[in-house]
Amino acid sequence: MKDQNENIKAPPKWVDLILEKCIAPHLLEDLQGDLYEVFYNNLTTVGVAKAKWKYTLSALMHLTPYFLKRNASNYSSSPLFSYDMLKNYFKIAFRTLAKNKGYSFINIVGLAMGMGVAMLIGLWIYDEISYDKYHKNYDRIAQIMQHQTRNGEIGTQTSAPYPLASELRSKYGSDFKHVILSTWTNEHILTYGDKKFTKTGNNMESSAPEMLTLKMLKGTWAGLKDPYSIMLSESVAKTLFGDADAMDQVIKMDDQYNVKVTGVYEDLPYNSTFRQMTFLAPWSLYEISQPGLKTMEDPWRPNNFQIFVQLTDHADIDKVSAKIKDVKKKNIRQEQLKFNPDVFLNPMSKWYLYSTFKNGHRIGGRIENVWLFGMIGAFVLLLACINFMNLSTARSEKRSREVGIRKAVGSLRGQLVTQFFSESLLVAGFAFIVAVFLVMLIMPYFNDVADKKLAMLWTNPVFWLLGICFSILTAIIAGSYPAIYLSSFQPIKVLKGAYKAGRFAAVPRKALVVVQFTVSIVLIIGTIVVFRQIQFAKNRPVGYDRDGLLTISLSTPDIHNHFEAVRNELLESKAIEEMAESSSPPTNSWSSTSGLDWKGKDPSLSVDFQYNEVSHQYGKTIGWQFMGGRDFSKDFATDSSAIILNETAAKFMGLKDPVGETVTWFTIPYKVIGVVKDMIIDSPYEPNRPLIYNLAKDPGIINIKINPGISTSAALAKIEAVFKKYNPGSPFQYHFTDEDYARKFYDEVRIAKLTTFFSILAVMISCLGLFGVASFIAEQRTKEIGVRKVLGATIVNVWGMLSGDFVFLVLLAFIIATPVSYYFLHNWLQKYEYKTEISWWIFAVTGLGTLLITLLTVSFQAIKAAMMNPIKSLRSE
């Protein structure tokens, strides 16, 4: 009975059990003692139940990490981040860096290049994805677009018919805050006093400034209410008025309309779709200048304009888009229904990065480049990190003694890890600073090549945060391998000198070299293929002669009205060989028509032919190559109803002998008098489209072939004089056709230049690393080489032995890189209709080239090692 009583008066057994299991043994006795003492005191004061309860509570409160089971340490605990130790780590790190200047240089410069590239690409990507974000209604703005079936394919276009805007406003008005008709961004002449400039701008409806949230420096968003008003960008206001106040000044537009400046807005940024809109004129002025607009016989047919909308705050863009899908079908005439026009909204967030459509579906766009360069940036940075890791591990044997001594005097492994991380942090910090300078240095060239206006975001805290996080991340990635590997050495072995890296210690290092060269080889092959693709497209027959050809677009009718006089004067002065008028320049097509009919045409086929209205001299000016029939001629009065086809049009129509056939164009019969070879008008990567030429009614372009007998500058001076004489109201502005044509390759050339830049950097970084590793290996094997030489090895033997390893690694990288690059490039080429082959020699050249570079890099060290006097190297210990 007494036993039981004792038991009842003892603390609960299970609590003691937990304590004994969990609490560190060296603390248990006095802890539990204290608890017991309190328990027995409580027994007398508060009773058994409460005492037990208090004991349990108090005991369980001890189950914190502080008391948990661990071994008693004989030493006082040393915190990982003590100030003194960190100071020491940095001091040692500095000394190590200063001692091995060459390796430190390779390390820091390599890493800085990688970081610089990553930073540059980061800025570029930031710029790409912030495209159009300048406009505050970014999330609500959309453009009206259509999918239409033409020539049997679904095409997607931004142009829309004029009455669609009022239709949207009246029938779907509750979904839209603004519906704005706009012209294309065209060149216009702005005149103030004797100052004349050609500037690009749009005519838009009056709420456009509000929708686009232009930042008004002067005036208000309501400045386009009056038809005879204009709003200027800051830079245009400056060119016209200098520092004087532009507001309420009257300027002349296209030498015809007097308009009053009602506002000046901040220049739109370079990464805005409207960047070329340097002035904004009212839509109502456009209506006044085009009186035919309102009296058009079938205004729903031509797609001439752009329509931008801003949705109301609650409207869902997809729902509205679905709602307006059939708006055009309900209004167009019966015979146009075969085009099957589906109207939809393209949100502003997708204008720039996701605006490639195929067969009526969005398939991507520039976002592919963002991914491409993002990946390249990540890879180049990876290469730089690999260098760092490789050099550190190669150096590990040299530092193994330091690790041994540190461990012997009491360093814990955690401290050594901290030490190596602080070392890589230091190098990464230096590299970051160097990288910032490199980026500043390269930025202007990069902007030039990439067609960007990037700037360092000095004041942006996110930029710095990212940059610093990035450096720390790089330091941790780059420092992880040495930190974990070096700190694992056993002090006794290392200090006895018995430590030798095992056979497999070099495997990770070799793997890293293979990764580096795989990436480099893929980049090189990619660059070559991109260049080949551009060359392939450039080699396509153009179909006309671009030499000495220039185009002048007319804003006023003066030259057209005096065409013969101008032409005669220029011919007499021997400035030109020939000149002609046309409605589109040779490098672009501005008009297309659906109203064509011919013998044997499938009546349900919806067609879309480009057309160009030209004057009699056009063929001679541009150098048409006839496949049959004849040119327009003044000898035949009937030529006013004659047309000339291009080769594709003749094929498309399926006429056996097109010359002499009759083609109906909106009920008017035309006779085919000739067929010319295709001219590349649109993209050089795509097949030509059917095109017809007829004689001009109201062309807007002058094409001039300069007399090859005299210099271009002399000819231009003469042409300018004559143009000024007949058209004093306009500034003389011209385009060289070959330059316009070259612009078609702009996107691809830009990608080519950028990939070249990055490949060169990748190869440089890889070689830098290889150089460092090779020098370490040569140093490590000094004695072996000495012995070999004593035994009769020649320099070539030694060189072959040292280089052989690396050649093997590069070959391995080549074998990996070949299928990888083939796969990616094959996919890339699929988006082009006209594409180059990926021939075997590209791989062969790349492989040989890489091998050569590798040998050059390694040989320097190998030959240096091989030439060493064996006596010296053997005596060194």
Added chain:
Amino acid sequence: MILVMKRTFLGEFEEVVLLVVAACTDQAYGVTIWESIQHYTGRSVTMSAVHATLYRLEDKGFLSSEMGGATAERGGRRKRFFKVTAYGSKALLEILQIRQELWQAIPSGRLQLIQS
């Protein structure tokens, strides 16, 4: 030149525990220290907090400890007696000095304002 304070700083609770150990007339161990703290400060403190602080102060070198003899009231377990080390007393004196200087620096008028 920057003057680096080499002294490890004491938290408020650490300071109280250290002072209590110093003030104990008998030999100080867990239970007596725990009771004294509650007695002097009037707040309720868990025993685990006191234990943790005592060991931490020992780790930092402000206290030293030794095991005493076995006692029946504790189920035969020994007590751990704590003593303030020289480093600990130096730290306490330093704190006292700083406090005193600060007290003397308070203008007399202000103190009355607080009291009234």
